[in-house]
Amino acid sequence: MTPSPLPTQLLINRLQSSGVRLADPAAGADSRRGGAGPSDHKAITIDGMTVMVPVHTHASSDSPYFAEQPDELGRSRISRDGVEVAKMSFPRRPRFYDLSTEDGIPYSKIAVLHGRDVLATTVLQSCVRYASRTKTCQFCAIGESLAAGRTIERKTPAQLAEVARAAVDLDGVKHMVMTTGTPPGRDRGASILIESAVAVKAAVDLPIQAQCEPPDSDVWFARMKQAGVDALGMHLEAVTPEVRARIMPGKAQVSLQRYFAAFEAAVPVFGRGQVSSYILAGLGDSSAAILQTCEKLVAIGVYPFVVPFVPISGTPLQHHPAPSADFMHEILAPLAALVVRAGLRATDIKAGCGKCGACSALATYERGIAA
Numbered sequence: 001m002t003p004s005p006l007p008t009q010l011l012i013n014r015l016q017s018s019g020v021r022l023a024d025p026a027a028g029a030d031s032r033r034g035g036a037g038p039s040d041h042k043a044i045t046i047d048g049m050t051v052m053v054p055v056h057t058h059a060s061s062d063s064p065y066f067a068e069q070p071d072e073l074g075r076s077r078i079s080r081d082g083v084e085v086a087k088m089s090f091p092r093r094p095r096f097y098d099l100s101t102e103d104g105i106p107y108s109k110i111a112v113l114h115g116r117d118v119l120a121t122t123v124l125q126s127c128v129r130y131a132s133r134t135k136t137c138q139f140c141a142i143g144e145s146l147a148a149g150r151t152i153e154r155k156t157p158a159q160l161a162e163v164a165r166a167a168v169d170l171d172g173v174k175h176m177v178m179t180t181g182t183p184p185g186r187d188r189g190a191s192i193l194i195e196s197a198v199a200v201k202a203a204v205d206l207p208i209q210a211q212c213e214p215p216d217s218d219v220w221f222a223r224m225k226q227a228g229v230d231a232l233g234m235h236l237e238a239v240t241p242e243v244r245a246r247i248m249p250g251k252a253q254v255s256l257q258r259y260f261a262a263f264e265a266a267v268p269v270f271g272r273g274q275v276s277s278y279i280l281a282g283l284g285d286s287s288a289a290i291l292q293t294c295e296k297l298v299a300i301g302v303y304p305f306v307v308p309f310v311p312i313s314g315t316p317l318q319h320h321p322a323p324s325a326d327f328m329h330e331i332l333a334p335l336a337a338l339v340v341r342a343g344l345r346a347t348d349i350k351a352g353c354g355k356c357g358a359c360s361a362l363a364t365y366e367r368g369i370a371a
């Protein structure tokens with residue numbers, strides 16, 4: 001008897017938890033290795049949803065899921081024990097990756113394609129919290145891609161503008177994510193995000209999400225908005241004081257109270273649903289604690305983007321298990337109902353991770369809920 005197919009959102013949870021083995025590691029767009037935030041991923045498209053699945057983690061080499069050799073159009077299938085579980089495709093390698101700046105820097109070292117149509121950059125590839133292992137966010141690999149020569153430390157506004165224009169013209173990217181390591185100043189990176197946004201907006205009409213820690217003063221939110229930032233991400237990552245202190249001892253010095261005050265101040269500037277927070281499930285916070293925090297966020301108009309933690313090679317958490325698919329379902333099913341009820345759907349976000357949605361099955365759950 002052929003097993004009935006899993007609903008797409010449950011399959012995505014499983015693939016993001018177990019990872020996928022690849023018949024052809026070079027298929028599709030280049031995978032993400034290192035960098036800020038989740039990594040060691042590759043983009044695949046299943047049932048119209050483009051998601052990032054781990055392909056370089058320790059767990060993925062033992063995954064029961066296997067992506068077969070794609071055809072010349074990137075079409076493939078995922079199988080388990082030789083039985084097809086889903087048709088899939090790999091997004092094609094972006095054309096802008098073939099270009100370099102006049103001074104010889106490949107565009108792919110300045111910004112990369114995420115998901116299907118997102119241009120992503122880490123404006124400053126170093127972080128005040130990364131210098132010391134006692135302060136480092138344990139899941140982060142911001143220094144790894146720099147050390148491996150896959151990126152440059154500081155992307156200038158002019159470089160970002162040049163690459164953004166090419167990515168729109170050649171590959172039709174639809175929005176841009178600008179994140180940054182946290183510099184030493186009290187603005188926590190807001191000013192470099194502002195100069196970058198001004199330059200990109202002058203070159204091309206591309207919605208931008210900026211991501212940073214809450215700056216010292218709320219005045220930065222209006223300045224970012226005026227500079228052309230359409231949406232803002234301030235990422236809690238972990239939600240309880242114990243897990244924050246253990247997993248991100250440096251960043252935990254910025255209190256939850258400050259995060260929530262910053263959310264309250266940012267929502268009127270950017271609009272309901274245009275401020276978001278990335279939350280990593282699987283680091284020790286219970287599903288109840290995560291959902292409780294999400295309820296607080298939604299109540300003030302912040303989109304809680306909950307994603308499964310991915311253990312990245314080369315980080316202190318590389319052997320930490322990824323959350324199970326059941327744990328993700330326990331969070332994402334009620335969370336999707338919560339955000340839809342509140343009118344904060346991923347599809348209404350102008351730019352950024354919540355809109356892209358590729359690191360989580362949340363948007364796929366939302367898709368299944370009528371408005």
Ligand code: SF4
Binds near residue numbers: 177
């Ligand atoms: S959700 Fe964010 S980090 Fe993940 S692929 Fe999309 S833009 Fe990149």
